[in-house]
Every structure is written in structure tokens, then in C-alpha cells.
Amino acid sequence: MATQKQKTFRERPDTIDDQGNRKWIKVRQPKGKWYTRRTVVASFLLLFFILAPIIKIGGKPFMLLDVVNRKFHLFGATVYSQDTDIMAIVMAVTVIFVVLFTVVFGRFWCGWACPHTVFMEMIYRRIEYLFHGNYQRGRRAKVPSRFAVAIKYVLYFLVTLFFTNVFIMWFTGPKGLLIIWKSPFHEYWQVYTAMFVVTAVYFWIYAYIREGVCTLFCPYGRMQGVLLDAKSITVAYDYKRGEPRRIKGDCVDCGGCVSVCPTGIDIRNGTQLECVNCTACIDECNIVMRKMKKPEGLIRFASSYSVETGKSSIKSLRTYAYSGVLFILLVALVVAISGRTAVDASLLRMPGTMYQEASADTISNIYQLKVVNKTEGFKNIELKFLRPNNSAFFLSEHPIKLNENGSFDGVLILKQAKSDIKTKNAPVELGLYWDGKLLETTAATFIAPKPE
Ligand code: SF4
Ligand code: SF4
Incomplete structure (x- = not known):
């Protein structure tokens, strides 16, 4: 069976069976220091998302994308649509930063800061654990009644509706959103239509598409094959230490790393497009290693170069080149902002x-x-x-x-x-x-x- 799995893992996504049907990922809730850190980061990001358009600095919104008046409040500073030079440099800095970050740290963004992962793993998945219990080897700890499942989906919908309203608040501000809520439906029917369409789409994504966003649709995920190199840091399995499993290697083939993986992959097969660097498998394997009285870190943040050679290095020609371009753009941004005229x-x-x-x-x-x-x-x-x-x-x-x-x-x-x-x-x-x-x-x- 294992041999068959190894033979087929590159032929189709782990979420599709040999009949071409979808395999639902039944992921066990991780626990460990990386999951705790991720929870802290996600809580901070969610708070930022909710509070940024509400907070004011010097009487101005901290974050507000006032598209109607072509005025953008970014981190307390006001940028107008006429500031095209600043906006162009900010966009270039963002793109280069994302590229550089990916070259050095792999898909770290996906597991830690991507809104989809933050919502999916920290909110919707936790609601699921609440009703279904934790999963043990692909089985639910408890089988919920139909009523409980219906309540779960109602909760999904309400959470999605709430965050859609927060999203609208980024464009209207809290007062603008309040005006929309208090006004009759026909006055803002376009906003209400957009609100319910967005809510319905995101409900469908979190209730049904789920990890498919990362593994099938996300364009950033597709770019990994181009951006990563042997010195990029990713979540990696130390095959030199782990293999041959159950014999001489440290891997006891318990399958723990697979059972917590939100994209359903086996990291022991090497770096894969589906891996979002969420670190759940690191936590799970560390628990097993502690039980086996072996050193932690069989799965860890490492480059394939460092696993192969035992040396650690994040330096490559591309890293230097992107850093140079990023530095030049940051200088240009400082010059453009300081030279900004009234x-x-x-x-x-x-x-x-x-x-x-x-x-x-x-x-x-x-x-x-x-x-x-x-x-x-x-x-x-x-x-x-x-x-x-x-x-x-x-x-x-x-x-x-x-x-x-x-x-x-x-x-x-x-x-x-x-x-x-x-x-x-x-x-x-x-x-x-x-x-x-x-x-x-x-x-x-x-x-x-x-x-x-
Ligand atoms: S392989 Fe590990 S780090 Fe990658 S997505 Fe799965 S659990 Fe997360
Ligand atoms: S959790 Fe660790 S020991 Fe268990 S199968 Fe995965 S790599 Fe091997």
C-alpha cells in the first residue's frame, strides 16, 4: 500500500482518489510551540483586520481605502490617487519583497499570514473541531447530529457575513458602514448585493473548497516552482536522519505528520507544491521524537541544501540580486515620500x-x-x-x-x-x-x- 502511495503521489493531488473523486481532508488539530506561535500571529492579524479601519491617528483613519474620494489612508498617512509615483514604487517594493521573501523563506507567507489560511485554520477549522471533535487517524472523535452540523454551517455563514462587513468597512469606514446598515435596503441595494454575493462565495470556499484554494487555485502557490531553489528555507523532512524508516532511521512511520497536514500531503516525499509551511507536521513529529527519546527536528525549517550537506546557508546569487533591487526601491520610496509636494x-x-x-x-x-x-x-x-x-x-x-x-x-x-x-x-x-x-x-x- 505504502509503495503504491509512493508511486502515485506525484501523479495526482493527495486530495483526489484513483477514481478521480475528492478525498476530504480530515485533519487532526496540531498542538505544540509552532501552533501556539501561529495562533498568536493569527490573532494579531485578525485584530489588525478588524481594528485598522476603526483606529484613528491624529484624527485620521489608520487604514481606509476611500475609493470614492480617491484617497487612501495607509498606516495613518494620506495618499491621493495623484501620488502615482509613490503608489507605483509601493507596488514594486511589495512585489520584490514577496519574491525575495519567497526565495529565502519559501511559502512562509502561506502558512502564517495568508488571509485564507488564517481564516481556515484559526476560525473555520476550530469551529469544526467544536462540533466534530478532533480527528484520530482520519476518524472523527464524535459523530455530530444533523442538527449540530446545521448549526455549524449557520456559524460558518455568520462568521463569513461578519468578516465581509469588516472588509466593506475598509472602504467605507465604521461610520459609513453604520449609515449603510441604518438606511433602507433600496438606498444601498448595490452594497447589500455585493455583501451577500461575497458572503456566499466565501461561505462556499470555507465550507467546500477549503485547501483547494492553496493546492489548486492560488497563483502565488503556482509560482513556488520558479521562486524556490535548493537554499530556500522550507518545512523539510531530514531524510538522511529519518530513513530507512522503522529500521535504522529515526522516523517510526507513525503517520502523525500526515494526519495534521491541512493539505493532506506527506512531507517525507520531499518539498511539494501543496505544502503551505504551516509547521503542523513539525509540532507533531517533535511530540513523537520526544516520546521516542530522540532529538527533535526530524521535520524542521531547513533548506534542501542544508539537509543534504549539513551546512546552513540562505545566501544565493538571486538573494543578493533581489536584495539590491529592493534596497534601491526603498531608497526611491523614501526620496518620493520626502519630496512629496502639497x-x-x-x-x-x-x-x-x-x-x-x-x-x-x-x-x-x-x-x-x-x-x-x-x-x-x-x-x-x-x-x-x-x-x-x-x-x-x-x-x-x-x-x-x-x-x-x-x-x-x-x-x-x-x-x-x-x-x-x-x-x-x-x-x-x-x-x-x-x-x-x-x-x-x-x-x-x-x-x-x-x-x-
Ligand atoms: S507538509 Fe507540514 S508544513 Fe507543509 S502543509 Fe503539511 S503540515 Fe503544513
Ligand atoms: S511524524 Fe515524524 S516519525 Fe511520525 S511519520 Fe512523520 S516524520 Fe515519521
């Missing part, structure tokens, strides 16, 4: 226009001026040409009045005396002032006939 401005010559002879001794150019207020306060913006110094201009509204996150879009006409024009194509620079303080400058060119 207003954004652009001055562009009106497309398709040339210069105009405004009078016998004056030339004018027409520009399109855009100004965006990236702060939360009202701004009264005064304009002054820095180059040519104090040039006369015409603008429909001056000073420009900008509300919080407001913008101005208007036509600016700049005039210059012919006697001052020295070149056909001269640079101009416009300064934007608030309370006498220069906030931003923007540049363009002034075109004129060839000076005589």
Missing part, C-alpha cells in the same frame, strides 16, 4: 497653438494649467512666473481656490514684450505659492518669432 501642477502649451501677436509690441502663448491639491486643507494658491521674472499673465481665476483634494483646470495666457524676447524657444517657469511659501514649480517653453 500640490501637483502642470503647465502645457495648448495643443496645436503657436504664438500670438497680442499687440504691436507683445507676443503671447496659450497654456493649459492643471493644479491638484494633495492635502486635506483648503489652499489659496497664488501664481508667479519665476522665469521670465514676474511676467504678466491672464488666468480666469487668480488666486486659485482649492478645496481638500480639489483640482483646477484652466487656460493661462502669458505675454512678453517683443524687446525682451531673445530666442524663438525660451524656457518659462511658474511658481505656486501658498501663504507666501513656494509649494511647487512647473516649467514649459515660450515660443516666439525669430528675434530681429
Whole structure:
């Protein structure tokens, strides 16, 4: 039987039998120091998820994705949709960080911080243990009545509905969510529809799909084969110490590591795509090793390189390369945030226009001026040409009045005396002032006939 299993484990997922039917994973609840640590981390993450949009820092939400007003509160700082440079760098930093983290620490994210695992293992699975008892060698400790099973699914649904509302709160804030709850259904029917669709989908995922998200659908899981190398740290079975099992090796073939695995795999077959690095098998094997009076760590965090050679190393060329890129991006992010201006401005010559002879001794150019207020306060913006110094201009509204996150879009006409024009194509620079303080400058060119 074992030989047959070894023969087939790479041919199909462990969750599918030889008839092609799904095999339900009946996973035993782990216990041990890694499970306790995971519980602490998951509790912190769940609290963060629930409280982050409620907490305020300096009167501003700690986390709020205000898509309607195109304003994002991230860790107490406000970023507007106009801050595209900062957002692009943040996205690049996130991608490189995920790649680097995966190269060095394997699928650590999946087992410890992925929302799916946190919800599945720390909430839904625990509800299941409550009604079904713990599993012992694939069997339930108690067989619940149909009524108990129905209650379990009602609980699943209520928990999912609760977290869907928390998710909506990340976009509306607590007050916005309260307004939705208090308003008649027809006023927010779109939000309610989205709420029930999301709840239904997630209920289906946690009640039925379960580990299939990690083993079949998750794109991050698919990337492991590309990102991991021999020096990546994963949950690994020390086959040099464990084999031949039950004979000379330390593995007693008790199957404990398999019975706690939420994806149903046998880690003794080597690093597998399905392993989410949850560490449940480490805890279980350590219990067995202690009973057998053998050293712990037959299954542990290790790279296949270190299991093979006995040396530990997380250094590889890819690690250095990704670290270098990550460092450069972090510096760029610091520069972009520290150089962030209160207003954004652009001055562009009106497309398709040339210069105009405004009078016998004056030339004018027409520009399109855009100004965006990236702060939360009202701004009264005064304009002054820095180059040519104090040039006369015409603008429909001056000073420009900008509300919080407001913008101005208007036509600016700049005039210059012919006697001052020295070149056909001269640079101009416009300064934007608030309370006498220069906030931003923007540049363009002034075109004129060839000076005589
Ligand atoms: S093999 Fe171990 S670490 Fe990997 S998913 Fe299974 S129990 Fe978790
Ligand atoms: S728990 Fe440890 S001893 Fe038991 S089968 Fe797994 S690796 Fe072997």
C-alpha cells in the first residue's frame, strides 16, 4: 500500500482518489510551540483586520481605502490617487519583497499570514473541531447530529457575513458602514448585493473548497516552482536522519505528520507544491521524537541544501540580486515620500497653438494649467512666473481656490514684450505659492518669432 502511495503521489493531488473523486481532508488539530506561535500571529492579524479601519491617528483613519474620494489612508498617512509615483514604487517594493521573501523563506507567507489560511485554520477549522471533535487517524472523535452540523454551517455563514462587513468597512469606514446598515435596503441595494454575493462565495470556499484554494487555485502557490531553489528555507523532512524508516532511521512511520497536514500531503516525499509551511507536521513529529527519546527536528525549517550537506546557508546569487533591487526601491520610496509636494501642477502649451501677436509690441502663448491639491486643507494658491521674472499673465481665476483634494483646470495666457524676447524657444517657469511659501514649480517653453 505504502509503495503504491509512493508511486502515485506525484501523479495526482493527495486530495483526489484513483477514481478521480475528492478525498476530504480530515485533519487532526496540531498542538505544540509552532501552533501556539501561529495562533498568536493569527490573532494579531485578525485584530489588525478588524481594528485598522476603526483606529484613528491624529484624527485620521489608520487604514481606509476611500475609493470614492480617491484617497487612501495607509498606516495613518494620506495618499491621493495623484501620488502615482509613490503608489507605483509601493507596488514594486511589495512585489520584490514577496519574491525575495519567497526565495529565502519559501511559502512562509502561506502558512502564517495568508488571509485564507488564517481564516481556515484559526476560525473555520476550530469551529469544526467544536462540533466534530478532533480527528484520530482520519476518524472523527464524535459523530455530530444533523442538527449540530446545521448549526455549524449557520456559524460558518455568520462568521463569513461578519468578516465581509469588516472588509466593506475598509472602504467605507465604521461610520459609513453604520449609515449603510441604518438606511433602507433600496438606498444601498448595490452594497447589500455585493455583501451577500461575497458572503456566499466565501461561505462556499470555507465550507467546500477549503485547501483547494492553496493546492489548486492560488497563483502565488503556482509560482513556488520558479521562486524556490535548493537554499530556500522550507518545512523539510531530514531524510538522511529519518530513513530507512522503522529500521535504522529515526522516523517510526507513525503517520502523525500526515494526519495534521491541512493539505493532506506527506512531507517525507520531499518539498511539494501543496505544502503551505504551516509547521503542523513539525509540532507533531517533535511530540513523537520526544516520546521516542530522540532529538527533535526530524521535520524542521531547513533548506534542501542544508539537509543534504549539513551546512546552513540562505545566501544565493538571486538573494543578493533581489536584495539590491529592493534596497534601491526603498531608497526611491523614501526620496518620493520626502519630496512629496502639497500640490501637483502642470503647465502645457495648448495643443496645436503657436504664438500670438497680442499687440504691436507683445507676443503671447496659450497654456493649459492643471493644479491638484494633495492635502486635506483648503489652499489659496497664488501664481508667479519665476522665469521670465514676474511676467504678466491672464488666468480666469487668480488666486486659485482649492478645496481638500480639489483640482483646477484652466487656460493661462502669458505675454512678453517683443524687446525682451531673445530666442524663438525660451524656457518659462511658474511658481505656486501658498501663504507666501513656494509649494511647487512647473516649467514649459515660450515660443516666439525669430528675434530681429
Ligand atoms: S507538509 Fe507540514 S508544513 Fe507543509 S502543509 Fe503539511 S503540515 Fe503544513
Ligand atoms: S511524524 Fe515524524 S516519525 Fe511520525 S511519520 Fe512523520 S516524520 Fe515519521
